[in-house]
Structure formats: structure tokens, C-alpha cells
Amino acid sequence: MALKFPIYMDNHATTPTDPRVVEAMRPYFEESFGNAASRNHAFGWTAEAAVDKARKQIAALIGASDKEIVFTSGATESNNLALKGVLEFYKDKGDHIITLTTEHKAILDTCKRLERQRQERIDELKLQRLMELTGRDVSTDELATLEIKHDLEHDALLARWVDKVRVGARVTYLNPKKDGLVDLEELAAAITDRTVLVSIMLANNEIGVVQPVAAIGKLCRERGVLFHTDAVQGAGKVPFSVEDAKVDLVSLSAHKMYGPKGVGALYVRRKPRVRLAPLLDGGGHERGMRSGTLNVSGIVGFGKAAELAQAEMAAEAKKLEALRERLWKGLQAKLDLIVLNGSHEHRLPGNLNVSFSYVEGEALMMKIKDVAVSSGSACTSASLEPSYVLRALGIEEDMAHSSIRFGLGRFNTEEEVDFVIDLMARSVSALREMSPLYEMAKEGIDLKSIAWTAH
Amino acid sequence: MAYSEKVIEHFEHSRNVGTLDKEDPNVGTGLVGAPACGDVMRLQLKIGDDGVIQDAKFKTFGCGSAIASSSLVTEWVKGKSIDDAVKITNKEIAQELSLPPVKIHCSVLAEDAIKAAIKDFQDKRAKRGQAPAVTTQPVTTTP
Numbered sequence: 001m002a003l004k005f006p007i008y009m010d011n012h013a014t015t016p017t018d019p020r021v022v023e024a025m026r027p028y029f030e031e032s033f034g035n036a037a038s039r040n041h042a043f044g045w046t047a048e049a050a051v052d053k054a055r056k057q058i059a060a061l062i063g064a065s066d067k068e069i070v071f072t073s074g075a076t077e078s079n080n081l082a083l084k085g086v087l088e089f090y091k092d093k094g095d096h097i098i099t100l101t102t103e104h105k106a107i108l109d110t111c112k113r114l115e116r117q118r119q120e121r122i123d124e125l126k127l128q129r130l131m132e133l134t135g136r137d138v139s140t141d142e143l144a145t146l147e148i149k150h151d152l153e154h155d156a157l158l159a160r161w162v163d164k165v166r167v168g169a170r171v172t173y174l175n176p177k178k179d180g181l182v183d184l185e186e187l188a189a190a191i192t193d194r195t196v197l198v199s200i201m202l203a204n205n206e207i208g209v210v211q212p213v214a215a216i217g218k219l220c221r222e223r224g225v226l227f228h229t230d231a232v233q234g235a236g237k238v239p240f241s242v243e244d245a246k247v248d249l250v251s252l253s254a255h256k257m258y259g260p261k262g263v264g265a266l267y268v269r270r271k272p273r274v275r276l277a278p279l280l281d282g283g284g285h286e287r288g289m290r291s292g293t294l295n296v297s298g299i300v301g302f303g304k305a306a307e308l309a310q311a312e313m314a315a316e317a318k319k320l321e322a323l324r325e326r327l328w329k330g331l332q333a334k335l336d337l338i339v340l341n342g343s344h345e346h347r348l349p350g351n352l353n354v355s356f357s358y359v360e361g362e363a364l365m366m367k368i369k370d371v372a373v374s375s376g377s378a379c380t381s382a383s384l385e386p387s388y389v390l391r392a393l394g395i396e397e398d399m400a401h402s403s404i405r406f407g408l409g410r411f412n413t414e415e416e417v418d419f420v421i422d423l424m425a426r427s428v429s430a431l432r433e434m435s436p437l438y439e440m441a442k443e444g445i446d447l448k449s450i451a452w453t454a455h
Numbered sequence: 456m457a458y459s460e461k462v463i464e465h466f467e468h469s470r471n472v473g474t475l476d477k478e479d480p481n482v483g484t485g486l487v488g489a490p491a492c493g494d495v496m497r498l499q500l501k502i503g504d505d506g507v508i509q510d511a512k513f514k515t516f517g518c519g520s521a522i523a524s525s526s527l528v529t530e531w532v533k534g535k536s537i538d539d540a541v542k543i544t545n546k547e548i549a550q551e552l553s554l555p556p557v558k559i560h561c562s563v564l565a566e567d568a569i570k571a572a573i574k575d576f577q578d579k580r581a582k583r584g585q586a587p588a589v590t591t592q593p594v595t596t597t598p
Contacts, residue, residue: 360493360494360516360518362518363518363519363521363522366463377493397491397492401490433472434469434472434513434514435515435516436514436516437490437516438516447490450486452489453487453488
């Protein structure tokens with residue numbers, strides 16, 4: 001079969017919608033356009049029945065009950081709802097979250113906001129205390145100096161006030177081990193009597209590392225802490241069940257499993273019951289946890305995608321792993337000085353993240369413009385910082401800049417993989433020929449011995 | 456983010472990639488940037504005793520814009536006097552390649568590389584007790 005360009009190998013970013021999914025969605029744009037919340041006519045009933053079916057399909061994929069699925073606009077919302085919703089609802093129980101430094105930004109930035117909210121509340125209390133102590137009005141600018149002058153750190157009354165703070169959260173960010181996996185002993189040690197939630201992803205979006213969720217879930221259950229997992233990359237790709245993992249909350253996204261964009265779900269356990277404060281107020285849809293008219297066509301597509309993923313997972317995983325190994329072995333046969341990032345063993349079948357020493361990732365992507373992949377290079381982000389996930393694994397910055405993420409998916413073929421191996425080999429060699437670092441390394445110069453002019 | 460046609464042209468058909476003998480007294484080598492920052496540029500200039508740049512070669516570890524900036528300056532400096540070459544600014548490079556704001560540092564690096572290469576050449580002369588090379592005759596070649 002002739003190759004069609006460009007070749008898509010960026011299936012962690014998004015996946016093409018499966019034609020069978022598109023077919024299932026089609027009626028819900030025109031003839032069956034009803035609002036699933038319309039209780040008194042056939043349009044509403046049809047829509048509601050379609051949503052109920054999808055709910056069952058999605059629940060079945062993760063071994064849950066359909067009553068435990070809350071539809072959202074996507075996994076970013078699901079992650080926000082899980083963290084903010086749990087922290088707010090259980091604020092009298094505790095205020096501490098434990099997560100990983102390699103989590104998705106939807107988790108990390110939510111945690112940062114919760115930390116900031118708590119700090120802002122504490123700063124308000126400090127101002128109040130300083131007003132009492134000084135007997136005058138105190139401005140925010142004076143806080144830093146007066147705080148030291150009046151030794152607020154050892155102020156017993158302020159400490160009691162702070163103890164009553166019920167907004168935001170305290171967060172522990174654990175670093176994973178070198179292979180990207182969580183250190184279970186470190187996790188156990190980080191749990192305190194104030195911990196309400198542990199949030200650790202099922203599979204990482206950059207390095208594809210699959211976390212030991214069953215062991216994490218067991219630990220959390222024993223310690224009476226809720227466990228949330230962002231299963232966006234892992235669900236439908238590797239075996240996962242909410243019972244085996246003893247997980248309380250699970251974030252899902254349709255468009256990472258060949259469904260449409262703009263629809264996701266949050267699994268919320270019923271036994272033992274997990275409660276959430278909603279993010280959105282309104283019509284009380286989704287058992288009050290997520291108001292807003294349901295995206296019926298999107299949900300139907302999500303349901304179909306979940307059904308297909310469940311039916312085809314075993315065969316698809318086998319195929320993808322074979323393609324992935326073919327790619328990795330092919331690259332290794334043609335190129336030296338390449339390194340696999342993250343655990344090889346505990347990894348999504350379709351993921352390969354490789355650093356090509358002495359070559360910069362964005363230049364490499366430009367060279368292989370017939371293939372769509374991603375890079376951990378800073379040049380591909382607005383921040384000019386290389387991948388924080390690779391950095392968290394202890395990978396040197398230059399190697400992070402040199403990384404390429406291949407995301408193989410349902411529609412990739414052996415022919416495509418073989419083409420990519422050849423193209424990568426040619427492109428990496430060509431860029432190394434023009435890399436001063438490669439030349440210096442070949443001459444035996446230790447690149448670490450050079451006083452570089454960082455800019 | 457789309458690349459400008461000129462960046463693509465210089466990236467795909469890079470000019471003057473290579474290495475000059477760094478021990479040659481007439482070769483100045485500029486090595487700027489850092490691997491940790493994702494770009495390292497090495498520019499080498501072969502400069503006559505009359506201060507005219509006879510040849511230029513580069514090797515760059517960096518993104519497409521960094522490679523294009525290096526390739527462009529090798530073309531620009533060839534045939535120029537070193538006095539004129541040091542006057543090349545990152546603004547001119549960025550403008551020629553239509554670099555977006557996030558890529559301006561690539562052009563800064565290229566400007567720094569020219570200056571570093573010329574400084575290395577002059578330092579070599581000073582070490583041998585020679586006066587800095589200055590252009591004695593007007594140079595007609597312009598890029």
C-alpha cells in the first residue's frame with residue numbers, strides 16, 4: 001500500500017476519530033438532536049437513552065457502574081473537578097494532596113492554584129494579626145518586614161487561626177524514580193493525617209510510563225485516603241479496572257481513544273461513596289456534580305469509542321507493541337548514541353520517547369516534516385524550558401532538548417514505521433554532521449568541561 | 456508555528472556547513488550558546504592579514520531558526536571586512552529571516568558568534584605580538 005503523507009505518529013496529543021465512532025454520532029446532530037434533560041417528550045427520551053447507553057459503555061471499559069460516570073467537557077475539567085471538588089467537600093477532614101512532578105499540567109496547575117488560595121487566606125490572617133499587634137492599619141507591602149519584626153512564626157494565636165483555614169490545599173509533589181515510576185515507600189511516608197487525596201496518573205503522556213495503580217490504590221485504601229487517577233492516556237490502552245486499582249476517581253477523555261474532542265468523564269465511586277463539590281452551578285445535571293446541557297452527540301461518540309477500545313484492546317496492544325519494538329530496534333540498528341526515556345517494561349504499547357544525542361528536537365522535527373511527532377525540546381514550547389517530565393526523571397537538559405515522542409496508534413502500519421526508521425536515521429545523521437557537539441564528542445572533548453555561555 | 460520561507464530555505468540547503476582548521480593563525484573560532492539551552496553555534500572565519508573575511512564555516516546544534524541564522528551570517532560575512540562584519544546586528548538577521556519573537560535569541564546567538572570569532576582571531580594575533588588586523592582597502596563585495 002502506498003504511504004500517505006504526512007504520517008501521523010502523535011497519538012498522545014490526540015487520535016483520529018474512528019469512522020465507526022463518526023457513524024454512531026451522525027444521527028445525534030440532525031434527527032435526534034434533543035436535550036437529554038427534556039423529560040416530557042420523545043426528543044428528550046431519545047437523547048437520554050443514547051446518553052444512558054454511552055454511560056454503560058464507558059463504565060464497562062473501566063469496570064464501573066454507569067451511575068458512577070459524570071460527563072464533562074474533557075479531562076482537564078475532570079481533573080479540576082476531582083481535585084477542587086474533593087478538597088472543598090472534605091475540607092473539614094483535611095487539606096493535603098499528594099501528587100507527582102510528572103503529572104499533566106491540568107493536575108499540577110490546579111494544585112498550584114489550591115496552594116495559592118490557601119496562602120492568600122493565610123496572608124489575610126497575618127495582616128489581621130499585625131493590625132492587632134500594631135494597633136494600626138497594615139498594608140500588604142509591609143507584611144514581609146512586619147511578619148519578622150513581630151515574630152509571627154511563633155505567634156500562638158495566629159497558629160490557631162491558620163489551623164482553621166478551610167480554603168485551598170497543601171500539596172506534596174513527589175519526584176518519580178529514574179524510570180518514571182512512583183516510589184511507593186516515599187508515597188506511604190508522605191501521607192499524613194491531613195491527607196485527603198492522592199492523585200497519580202495511570203500512564204504518562206510524554207514517556208508513556210504506566211504507574212502501579214493497584215499498589216497505590218491498596219495503600220490509599222489502607223490509609224483512608226482518596227485516590228484519583230488521570231487515566232486519559234492509559235484507559236483503553238492497558239488493562240485497568242476501578243476495582244483492581246481500588247481507585248475512587250478517574251479522569252477520562254474521548255479524543256485520546258479515537259472519540260471526538262470536547263467530551264470527557266469523571267468516574268466517582270459510589271461504594272464507599274465519594275462526594276464532590278461541583279465547579280459549575282446550574283441545572284443540577286449529572287447528579288448535581290456537573291451542571292450544563294449534555295453534549296449528546298459527543299457522549300454517543302465517547303461511548304462508541306469506549307466500546308471499541310474494550311473489544312479491541314488486547315489485539316491492538318499486541319499490534320502496537322510489535323510496531324513500537326520494530327521502531328525502537330530499527331532506530332537502534334541504524335543510529336548510535338540514542339537513549340530511551342522512561343521505563344521500557346512499564347510502558348504504554350504505543351509510546352516511544354527517545355533522545356537523539358547532539359541533535360536538537362525541533363530541528364529534527366523540521367527535518368522529518370513528513371511525520372507528525374512531538375519533542376521535549378524547549379523550542380516547541382512557549383516557555384523555552386525543556387520538558388519538565390524528562391527533567392523530573394533526572395535527564396540532563398541537553399538530552400531533554402534532543403527528545404522525540406513517537407505515539408503509535410490504531411491506524412499506523414509497519415510500512416509507516418519502516419519509513420520513519422529510515423527517515424530518522426538519515427535526518428539524525430545529517431543534523432549530527434552539522435552539530436558542533438557531535439564533532440567535539442567524537443574528538444573526545446568532554447562537553448561538561450566547557451564553560452558554556454548560557455543565555 | 457509556521458516557519459518563514461527563508462528559514463526553510465537556509466535550513467534545508469544550509470550554506471557553508473563545515474570545519475576550518477582552528478590551529479590556523481588566520482582562522483577565528485566563535486563558540487556560543489550552551490547545550491542546556493538547546494543551542495550551540497560554532498562559527499569559524501578565515502581572515503586575511505588585510506582584515507577581509509575570505510571564508511566562513513559553521514556548525515550548529517539548535518532549532519531550525521538557529522541553523523538558518525548561522526547559515527545566513529556565513530553568507531553575509533564572506534568578503535566583508537571584519538570592521539563591517541562586527542556591525543551586523545541581530546535585528547538585521549531576525550528581519551531577513553522573519554523570525555518570530557520567541558526565536559529572536561537565535562539571531563542574537565548568530566551576532567554573538569561573529570563577534571566571538573573575530574575576537575578569537577584578534578586574540579591569536581595579539582598572542583603572536585601582531586597588531587590587530589584592520590582593513591586597509593575599501594571592500595567592494597557586499598552580500
